[in-house]
Amino acid sequence: MSLYDKIFPPRKIVLSSGKTVFRPASRLPLIALILVFLTVLSVKITGFDMRVLLERGNQFFVILGMMVPPAFSYSSQVWKPLFDTIKMSLLGTVVGAVLVIPFAMAASTNIIKSPAVVSIMRLFLSIVRTLPTLVTALIATYVFGLGTLAGTTAIAVFTFAYMGKILYEEIETADMGAFEAMEAIGATKVRAFVSAIIPQVLPSYISNGLFCFEGNVRYAAILGYVGAGGLGLILNEKLGWREYPSVGMILIMLFVAVFLIESVSRYCRRKLV
Amino acid sequence: MNKQIEKAYEERPRNTEYQITVSVIVLALILWSGSAVDFSGSGLGGLKIAGNILNGILHPDRKLLFNLTVQGVPYLLLETVCIAFLGTIVGAFLAIPLSFLSASNLMPAPIAYLSRLVIMAVRTIPAFVYGLMFIRVSGPGAFTGLLTMSVCSIGMVSKMYIEAIEDLDTRILESLDACGCNTFQKIRYGILPQLIPNFASTVIYRFDINLRDATVLGLVGAGGIGAPLIFAMNAYRWNEAGAILVGLVVLVLIVEYISTKIRVKLARG
Numbered sequence: 001m002s003l004y005d006k007i008f009p010p011r012k013i014v015l016s017s018g019k020t021v022f023r024p025a026s027r028l029p030l031i032a033l034i035l036v037f038l039t040v041l042s043v044k045i046t047g048f049d050m051r052v053l054l055e056r057g058n059q060f061f062v063i064l065g066m067m068v069p070p071a072f073s074y075s076s077q078v079w080k081p082l083f084d085t086i087k088m089s090l091l092g093t094v095v096g097a098v099l100v101i102p103f104a105m106a107a108s109t110n111i112i113k114s115p116a117v118v119s120i121m122r123l124f125l126s127i128v129r130t131l132p133t134l135v136t137a138l139i140a141t142y143v144f145g146l147g148t149l150a151g152t153t154a155i156a157v158f159t160f161a162y163m164g165k166i167l168y169e170e171i172e173t174a175d176m177g178a179f180e181a182m183e184a185i186g187a188t189k190v191r192a193f194v195s196a197i198i199p200q201v202l203p204s205y206i207s208n209g210l211f212c213f214e215g216n217v218r219y220a221a222i223l224g225y226v227g228a229g230g231l232g233l234i235l236n237e238k239l240g241w242r243e244y245p246s247v248g249m250i251l252i253m254l255f256v257a258v259f260l261i262e263s264v265s266r267y268c269r270r271k272l273v
Numbered sequence: 274m275n276k277q278i279e280k281a282y283e284e285r286p287r288n289t290e291y292q293i294t295v296s297v298i299v300l301a302l303i304l305w306s307g308s309a310v311d312f313s314g315s316g317l318g319g320l321k322i323a324g325n326i327l328n329g330i331l332h333p334d335r336k337l338l339f340n341l342t343v344q345g346v347p348y349l350l351l352e353t354v355c356i357a358f359l360g361t362i363v364g365a366f367l368a369i370p371l372s373f374l375s376a377s378n379l380m381p382a383p384i385a386y387l388s389r390l391v392i393m394a395v396r397t398i399p400a401f402v403y404g405l406m407f408i409r410v411s412g413p414g415a416f417t418g419l420l421t422m423s424v425c426s427i428g429m430v431s432k433m434y435i436e437a438i439e440d441l442d443t444r445i446l447e448s449l450d451a452c453g454c455n456t457f458q459k460i461r462y463g464i465l466p467q468l469i470p471n472f473a474s475t476v477i478y479r480f481d482i483n484l485r486d487a488t489v490l491g492l493v494g495a496g497g498i499g500a501p502l503i504f505a506m507n508a509y510r511w512n513e514a515g516a517i518l519v520g521l522v523v524l525v526l527i528v529e530y531i532s533t534k535i536r537v538k539l540a541r542g
Contacts, residue, residue: 039362042355046415046496053420059409087309094303130525132488134499135518138506139326143319148309222399225492226503229309232399239405247402255397262393 004030067248074246078234078253085230086257088148088223089216092155097209100160104167105193110176122168129161133219137228148229155216155223159209166208167201174200203272210265217258329511330518338516346498346520353497354524356415356490357483360422365476368427372434379438396428400486404493415496422490426479433478437471470539477532477539484525 008025015021042048106112107121137154144150178196183189224232231254238246338346374380374388400421407420446463454462491499498517505513 038358042359042419045352045355046359046419048359048416048419049411052411052416056410060406062409063406084309087306090302090306091310094306126526126529127522130485130522130529131518132485132499132521134488134492135502135506138503139323142322142326145319152310218397218399222401222489225399225401235399235402239402251398251402255394258397259393 063244066244067251069245070248070252071243071245072249074249075253078231078250081224081231081234082253082257084148085151085220085224085232085254086217086261088151088230089155089213089220092152092220093159093209093213093216095152096156096159097163097205097212099156100164100167103160104164104171107164107168108171110172110174110179111189111193111197125161125164125168128157129165131157131161133158134222134226137223138226141227146227146229151220151223151228151230154228155220158219159212159216162212163205163208167205170201170204171197207269207272210269214258214262214265217261218254221254325509326511326514329513330515332512333516333519334512335516337513338520344501346516349498349501349517350520350524352415353487353499353521354484354528356418356422356497357480357487360419361426361476361480361483363419363423364426364479365430365472367423368431368434371427372431372438375431376435376438378441392428392431395424400425400489401492404490404495408493408495413494413496417493418487418490418495418497421493421495422483422487425486426483429482430475430479433475434472437468437475441467474536474539477536481525481529481532484528488521 004027005024010022010024013021013023103121103125107118107125109115109118112118112121133154136157137150140150140153141147144153174197179192182192182196187195221231221235224230224234225236227233231250235247235250238244238250337344341347371388371392375385375392377385380388403421403424404417407417407424411417411420441464445467446459449459449463487497488499488502490497491501491503494500498521502514502517502521505511505517
């Protein structure tokens with residue numbers, strides 16, 4: 001019986017059969033109280049104001065309106081950055097997804113029996129996951145110089161963190177029978193992992209990798225803002241010059257690219273699983 | 274016995290051609306993507322800077338980290354949490370009608386397809402473009418950050434909502450019908466108990482992500498911890514950046530721990 005049940009005792013109900021059952025008090029008031037408190041606090045601190053939103057909400061569409069009609073003549077200059085963005089995210093996803101495999105292996109409780117190693121690995125993966133991608137990209141531009149290499153690194157780090165967690169959860173739910181059988185007849189851990197665990201994990205690993213790649217294409221467009229190459233670079237420049245028709249053209253091309261990539265990858269993922 | 278095994282092994286299904294084609298395509302794509310990377314910018318200077326960064330992160334500016342005024346890390350973190358919290362809630366409400374419109378089991382196919390395209394378009398526009406649009410509405414500050422964050426959340430949240438709606442078990446509704454329930458009762462006892470845990474879990478997960486992505490808002494001056502962090506990094510003040518990063522990492526770890534606990538409880542009931 002938890003503390004909450006002690007303060008608000010469960011209601012006693014006598015059924016028609018003469019049995020008594022207890023219905024615990026609803027948690028809803030407590031949850032609602034916490035939510036209302038947090039909302040009020042957030043409204044205070046962020047200065048949320050419905051009136052401003054209603055009065056000036058139409059201003060939101062001003063820039064959007066200036067983007068139509070998009071400058072179709074500008075499209076010839078968008079191709080290279082667009083392909084740079086796609087290349088960056090593809091390479092970054094592959095590098096990150098491959099690098100993470102040994103780490104995810106070391107973070108699975110059913111492969112590594114030592115709890116110390118597992119928890120250190122998991123803490124490491126968690127900390128990498130908390131690093132905002134933009135910060136990674138900014139640091140990467142200082143280390144590798146402005147350009148696509150920095151963006152690729154940032155995407156690789158993000159993929160590493162994202163795939164790590166999913167992969168070790170996937171490995172932990174795999175069927176261990178074949179792995180143990182192979183170890184019993186004298187295979188090393190790595191050998192047994194390759195032959196027994198990987199075939200089970202591979203389809204969902206590839207599927208998650210593709211999903212991550214889809215998201216990365218979208219994310220890579222932001223990275224250019226800190227100079228890490230790709231579409232963000234020209235997007236930032238055109239926004240700075242207030243050439244909104246060009247911005248509209250960039251966004252449309254990004255949308256089409258993302259749409260195509262998502263369609264292909266959704267088809268592949270449906271075949272995989 | 275062995276003969277049989279060998280025979281079965283010989284007759285195993287093979288699709289070598291398919292595998293080779295896929296491998297060649299994937300390899301070609303990876304090689305093609307390698308062409309975008311130029312190593313010219315990196316050098317010894319980069320390593321030195323990396324050392325400085327690591328040094329700054331390991332020796333965070335304690336004065337900033339424990340400064341309880343409006344410029345200190347604790348207040349900035351609180352502001353970031355508030356932006357992420359309210360932004361997630363607003364985004365979660367905005368996503369509800371969109372996701373009901375695009376659920377293919379409720380709506381005719383053309384409408385569902387169209388509203389899916391709208392959601393994709395909303396998702397594709399990068400966060401800082403939204404930031405610039407909203408600055409016209411509410412000026413620089415936390416309010417703009419909140420609005421930006423809510424619009425950015427719509428894409429992922431509605432995608433998960435749609436999955437939850439399409440997985441609805443309609444047999445329950447039929448049995449409630451058979452019991453003689455009216456529409457309100459059917460929604461209250463048949464639909465809400467199925468949707469609310471899924472929706473809540475999605476929203477909590479998105480809150481995690483929003484907290485992590487709050488740095489993006491700093492780019493357009495939309496409040497929160499992002500702007501001071503990026504200013505500190507651009508000015509090479511690594512001790513300050515380190516202090517902010519340490520605060521952010523600890524906060525995200527704590528929030529992630531709590532939210533995972535809640536989501537596990539929601540999933541298992």
